[in-house]
Amino acid sequence: MIEIEHLTKRYGETIVVDDVSLRVEEGTIAVVVGTSGAGKSTLLRMINRLVEPSSGRVLIDGRDTLSIPEDELRHRIGYVIQAYGLFPHRTVSQNIATVPRLLGWDRKKIAARVDELLDLFQLDPGEFAGKFPHELSGGQQQRVGVARALAAKPAVLLMDEPFGALDPVIRSKAQDDLLAIQRRLGATIVLVTHDMNEAFHLGDRIAVMDQARLLQYAAPAELLTHPAEPFVEQLTGTAERPFRLLSLTRVKEALEPGDAEGEALVLSTTLHDALARLIALGKDALPVIDASGKAVGRITVERILAHGRLPA
Amino acid sequence: MSSLRPHLSLDRLGSVIAVLIGVALFASPFVVYRANRIVAGEGRMLTAALPPAGALGIILTGIGVALCAALLRNPLPRLAAAILGLATVVPIVGWSATFVTPLGNTFARVSPGLGFWLLALAFALLAADALTRLRLGPWVRLAAIAVAAGAIALLLLSGAWNDLSLLKEYANRADSFWQEARQHVWLAFGSMAASCLVGLPLGILAYRVRRLRAAILQILNIVQTVPSIALFGILIAPLGYLATHVPLAAALGIRGIGAAPAFIALFLYSLLPVVANTITGLNQVPAAVTDAARGMGLSPRQRLWQVELPLALPVILAGIRIALVQNIGLATVAALIGGGGFGTFVFQGIGQTAIDLVLLGTLPTVALSFATAIVFDAIIDLTRRGPT
Amino acid sequence: MSARALTFRAAALILLVAFITAPQLFAFVFKPLTVNDAPAIYNHGSLLALTLSHLRTVFLATLASTVLAVGLGIFVTRPSGSEFLPLSRSLVNIGQTFPPVAVLAIAVPLVGFGEKPTFIALFLYGLLPIFENTLAGLSEVPPQALEAAKGMGMNARQRLLQVELPLALPVILAGIRLSVIIGLGTATIGSTVAAKGLGEVIIAGLQSNNVAFVLQGGLVVALLAVLIHDGMGIAERAVAKRLGRPVDEVA
Numbered sequence: 001m002i003e004i005e006h007l008t009k010r011y012g013e014t015i016v017v018d019d020v021s022l023r024v025e026e027g028t029i030a031v032v033v034g035t036s037g038a039g040k041s042t043l044l045r046m047i048n049r050l051v052e053p054s055s056g057r058v059l060i061d062g063r064d065t066l067s068i069p070e071d072e073l074r075h076r077i078g079y080v081i082q083a084y085g086l087f088p089h090r091t092v093s094q095n096i097a098t099v100p101r102l103l104g105w106d107r108k109k110i111a112a113r114v115d116e117l118l119d120l121f122q123l124d125p126g127e128f129a130g131k132f133p134h135e136l137s138g139g140q141q142q143r144v145g146v147a148r149a150l151a152a153k154p155a156v157l158l159m160d161e162p163f164g165a166l167d168p169v170i171r172s173k174a175q176d177d178l179l180a181i182q183r184r185l186g187a188t189i190v191l192v193t194h195d196m197n198e199a200f201h202l203g204d205r206i207a208v209m210d211q212a213r214l215l216q217y218a219a220p221a222e223l224l225t226h227p228a229e230p231f232v233e234q235l236t237g238t239a240e241r242p243f244r245l246l247s248l249t250r251v252k253e254a255l256e257p258g259d260a261e262g263e264a265l266v267l268s269t270t271l272h273d274a275l276a277r278l279i280a281l282g283k284d285a286l287p288v289i290d291a292s293g294k295a296v297g298r299i300t301v302e303r304i305l306a307h308g309r310l311p312a
Numbered sequence: 313m314s315s316l317r318p319h320l321s322l323d324r325l326g327s328v329i330a331v332l333i334g335v336a337l338f339a340s341p342f343v344v345y346r347a348n349r350i351v352a353g354e355g356r357m358l359t360a361a362l363p364p365a366g367a368l369g370i371i372l373t374g375i376g377v378a379l380c381a382a383l384l385r386n387p388l389p390r391l392a393a394a395i396l397g398l399a400t401v402v403p404i405v406g407w408s409a410t411f412v413t414p415l416g417n418t419f420a421r422v423s424p425g426l427g428f429w430l431l432a433l434a435f436a437l438l439a440a441d442a443l444t445r446l447r448l449g450p451w452v453r454l455a456a457i458a459v460a461a462g463a464i465a466l467l468l469l470s471g472a473w474n475d476l477s478l479l480k481e482y483a484n485r486a487d488s489f490w491q492e493a494r495q496h497v498w499l500a501f502g503s504m505a506a507s508c509l510v511g512l513p514l515g516i517l518a519y520r521v522r523r524l525r526a527a528i529l530q531i532l533n534i535v536q537t538v539p540s541i542a543l544f545g546i547l548i549a550p551l552g553y554l555a556t557h558v559p560l561a562a563a564l565g566i567r568g569i570g571a572a573p574a575f576i577a578l579f580l581y582s583l584l585p586v587v588a589n590t591i592t593g594l595n596q597v598p599a600a601v602t603d604a605a606r607g608m609g610l611s612p613r614q615r616l617w618q619v620e621l622p623l624a625l626p627v628i629l630a631g632i633r634i635a636l637v638q639n640i641g642l643a644t645v646a647a648l649i650g651g652g653g654f655g656t657f658v659f660q661g662i663g664q665t666a667i668d669l670v671l672l673g674t675l676p677t678v679a680l681s682f683a684t685a686i687v688f689d690a691i692i693d694l695t696r697r698g699p700t
Numbered sequence: 701m702s703a704r705a706l707t708f709r710a711a712a713l714i715l716l717v718a719f720i721t722a723p724q725l726f727a728f729v730f731k732p733l734t735v736n737d738a739p740a741i742y743n744h745g746s747l748l749a750l751t752l753s754h755l756r757t758v759f760l761a762t763l764a765s766t767v768l769a770v771g772l773g774i775f776v777t778r779p780s781g782s783e784f785l786p787l788s789r790s791l792v793n794i795g796q797t798f799p800p801v802a803v804l805a806i807a808v809p810l811v812g813f814g815e816k817p818t819f820i821a822l823f824l825y826g827l828l829p830i831f832e833n834t835l836a837g838l839s840e841v842p843p844q845a846l847e848a849a850k851g852m853g854m855n856a857r858q859r860l861l862q863v864e865l866p867l868a869l870p871v872i873l874a875g876i877r878l879s880v881i882i883g884l885g886t887a888t889i890g891s892t893v894a895a896k897g898l899g900e901v902i903i904a905g906l907q908s909n910n911v912a913f914v915l916q917g918g919l920v921v922a923l924l925a926v927l928i929h930d931g932m933g934i935a936e937r938a939v940a941k942r943l944g945r946p947v948d949e950v951a
Contacts, residue, residue, distance in 0.1 A: 050851060074853030085848025089866045089943035099852050148852075158851075324783045440794065441787040537929040538922040539885030545902045545918025549733055549911050568911060641799025645889060649906060658805045662893055667809035674802040681797040 001026045002047065002156060002188060007056035009042050016042045018212040019056070024205075027186040029179075030217075031203035033193055033235065038209040040192040044158050047190065048077045060156060075099055078149030078157040078187075082164040084141050086133040092144050093118075093129040099152040117147040120181060139170040146178065150185070159191040163198065175201055196236060200244055208232050221248050225311055242308035247272035251288055251299050254307050260285035260298040267296065275304045325441060326381035326390075329434045333378040336430035337371055343408050343428065346477075348419040349666065355425050361408045373400045374431060381438050391442035397435040401428065403467060409475035421477040423668055450690035457686045464679075477668040478675075485657070485672075493676065496653035499571065499646055500639040500680075503578035507635065511583050512628070515590025516616070525591065532584040540577060540645045547573035548649065574646035574653075581642060582635035589631025593624025626696045633688035640681040644673070709930060716923045720747040723916070730912035740912050742901045747920065754897035754924075757815060757890070758883040761822035766876055769827045773834025773872075774860065785835075792832045800825045800886040808893050818890030818897070825886065826879040833875025837868025870940040877932040884925045898924070 002024040009017040017039040024030040032040045045051040047058050049070050058065045065073055086095050093114045100110045118125045121143040133141055142162065149157055162178075163171045179202060182189060193199055199206050200220050207217040208231075216228035224245045227233040236244065251274050252267045264287040265274055278286060278301050285300040341355025342362070358367045373396065380393035409422040448456070473479050482489055518525040535543070552568025597620050605619045621628075647655030657673030660666075719726055723741045730740040775781040776788050803825050807817035841864050849859045891899025898921045905913025 071853040079851035083844040085844035444786040444790045542918040542921035545914040549915040644801045670805045
């Protein structure tokens with residue numbers, strides 16, 4: 001768990017981060033979004049003290065980060081940056097082993113951990129362990145960057161635009177992979193991005209920043225239905241808000257009893273995708289089945305539209 | 313990192329300079345006096361080297377500059393202080409020579425001592441640091457070097473330094489000095505011109521024909537690796553043969569020993585920077601630009617003259633600058649094989665352990681190569697800025 | 701490296717070693733260049749001894765320059781030395797307009813004849829390329845790699861030893877190579893100030909008008925320089941490759 005309390009950073013007269021407080025629960029992803037220059041990266045870098053706060057404090061699992069020596073603190077916090085910062089002179093496995101080596105793990109334990117991570121990120125150890133970063137594709141470099149950050153089993157993972165350098169197709173795959181790995185490891189992640197879609201895709205909670213201030217910190221649906229300020233509404237895309245809302249909601253929540261003709265949808269489908277299917281097929285309703293294939297009810301255009309309606 | 317510091321803190325570099333100035337003023341002889349040209353010298357501290365007013369003037373100037381260096385951070389006042397320091401100490405060392413030399417004694421020699429050199433070094437370092445931080449534009453730099461050259465000429469013509477040993481050595485050799493100077497310039501710049509005539513087409517050829525590129529560069533690399541005197545030596549044998557067996561060659565002044573092998577060696581040395589930079593310069597012309605030129609129907613020749621060469625010019629000029637500075641230095645060695653140039657005084661001076669004679673050869677060489685470097689850097693900046 | 705290039709190098713090396721250990725075997729080549737029955741092969745000392753002392757001077761001077769120049773390069777790129785950085789860049793530029801011979805010549809009246817002035821000249825002039833390349837190498841380290849290193853909790857020393865220096869190494873080695881080559885040339889001229897070295901052969905030839913001496917001295921020095929330059933280039937590429945760098949076509 002990360003608790004950020006009244007964190008402020010000033011450079012001379014300029015305030016870069018202005019009295020920000022927020023709390024990231026154990027095992028969740030908090031996404032910080034905002035325009036460039038909003039103070040997102042500075043906020044992130046104050047968590048591992050790459051930037052020293054002017055005032056306020058950060059607690060990790062209840063402990064004030066200022067009470068831990070800088071380097072020791074960073075050993076416990078995974079850190080991924082946009083260009084990954086892989087060491088060009090070290091192989092993939094040496095890169096991943098960086099923090100374990102700093103911590104003085106024994107060779108066997110390091111080797112086992114590296115193999116485990118390579119497997120987890122779908123990089124065949126036989127093929128990739130000995131490669132140098134410049135021999136990898138962008139997507140592979142990104143995975144090595146995240147694997148390296150996770151190597152010493154950190155309590156917290158900080159990610160600064162980790163998908164920024166990937167092209168759109170690889171990016172969404174990488175996001176799905178990250179989600180899967182996060183669910184599996186139960187890691188606590190703070191991720192900075194300027195991409196709203198990414199924020200809605202990944203965030204358990206989203207923090208919106210503008211001009212050094214935290215405008216709103218809430219669950220994605222809350223952000224759409226009750227934007228705290230006009231800027232939040234604008235950032236989430238005024239026109240797209242109903243559709244974003246639909247993609248956050250599953251068929252399960254709009255299910256109604258009854259039957260319908262046509263190809264069945266699964267309970268876990270998002271309303272966004274269900275509506276798309278209904279429009280494409282020119283139907284008003286479709287049957288719904290659960291994971292085992294048993295019919296459980298139906299979904300209608302009318303109900304979906306009701307779910308997309310924003311409170312006045 | 314860029315947090316504002318309080319204004320009156322000690323500048324580290326400035327403190328080092330201040331310490332240098334302190335050592336120079338109070339712990340080193342300002343001039344060295346010798347009863348004649350050959351005997352060992354004896355140092356004269358500031359107070360013994362100048363009348364009280366002069367010594368006091370230098371001490372006060374030195375302390376003032378030291379304080380500026382240690383306490384001020386703004387480069388402009390630091391530069392002003394450094395220039396003031398140089399303008400004080402450089403002419404005064406000539407006065408000191410007059411003061412120390414016994415009246416009517418023509419054998420006595422006075423040279424600048426460690427103290428003078430340290431002061432000059434400290435002021436020059438301060439000026440160099442300030443100039444670096446000011447990031448002057450090319451025109452200002454050209455003007456500055458012209459002013460500096462004018463000031464040095466004025467100093468020498470005014471006779472203020474005439475009692476210094478360096479100028480006494482010059483007075484004894486005034487004629488041969490200018491003859492060797494012409495020879496030095498001819499060796500360095502003439503061979504450079506020849507190398508441009510050959511190197512530019514060779515570079516363009518190597519750029520166009522990929523297969524030739526590696527071979528040409530490799531050969532020139534090897535030539536560049538051979539130490540100067542060894543290359544002179546290797547050239548002497550065939551040129552000597554040529555001179556004795558081909559009357560025309562001898563008539564043209566080609567001999568085994570002398571300027572010919574030096575000229576050819578310098579020519580060969582300067583080929584690598586010219587060719588390599590021509591290739592690099594042409595290589596880094598953006599593909600989009602040459603594509604566009606082709607798309608507009610420019611012929612290969614038009615592309616070369618109107619697009620590629622103008623865009624590659626700064627890099628090519630940088631190659632010429634490297635080669636010229638290198639040539640000016642290497643031309644000194646030509647004296648060893650009878651090729652003349654400033655090296656003549658250097659090697660004579662080494663033979664006679666006469667440091668002033670060595671300096672008579674060294675200082676003009678360094679000044680020439682320094683001025684060349686500055687002028688070329690400015691020109692390169694101007695061509696970079698030009699049509700972009 | 702192609703087999704042809706390799707045999708070429710091997711042949712050059714064998715030729716050089718054969719000549720400096722048993723020069724008389726090659727007398728027939730140089731005999732035609734002599735007049736008045738002058739000796740064809742340098743006879744005032746063993747070529748082998750001269751070569752070794754030549755190499756020793758260059759090696760020791762370069763070693764000393766390397767230690768100091770790399771140390772200085774590290775110092776001015778640390779926060780505590782940053783005030784010296786702009787000036788040191790300019791000084792390297794200015795220093796290189798100074799001909800190496802001038803440094804040698806000025807050293808003689810100050811410290812006398814022999815190895816000393818040569819060593820001083822080699823040492824001082826050798827600092828420049830190594831210092832320049834250390835600066836270049838250290839400042840070319842990708843900032844993201846440094847940011848990541850810091851973010852993973854490497855302290856300043858670990859960053860320097862594990863990230864910065866290894867990444868700068870190929871560039872620093874190139875500087876050392878340049879320094880060695882300039883040193884070989886300057887040491888040759890050092891023979892004019894009575895340093896023991898291969899320049900003696902050339903100088904002796906010039907003084908006694910014996911073109912054979914001049915040529916063999918020139919050839920030995922040239923071959924030595926080319927082979928050392930080449931050998932160090934190979935070492936550099938090996939290091940660069942081990943560090944996972946793509947290698948340029950022509951260094």
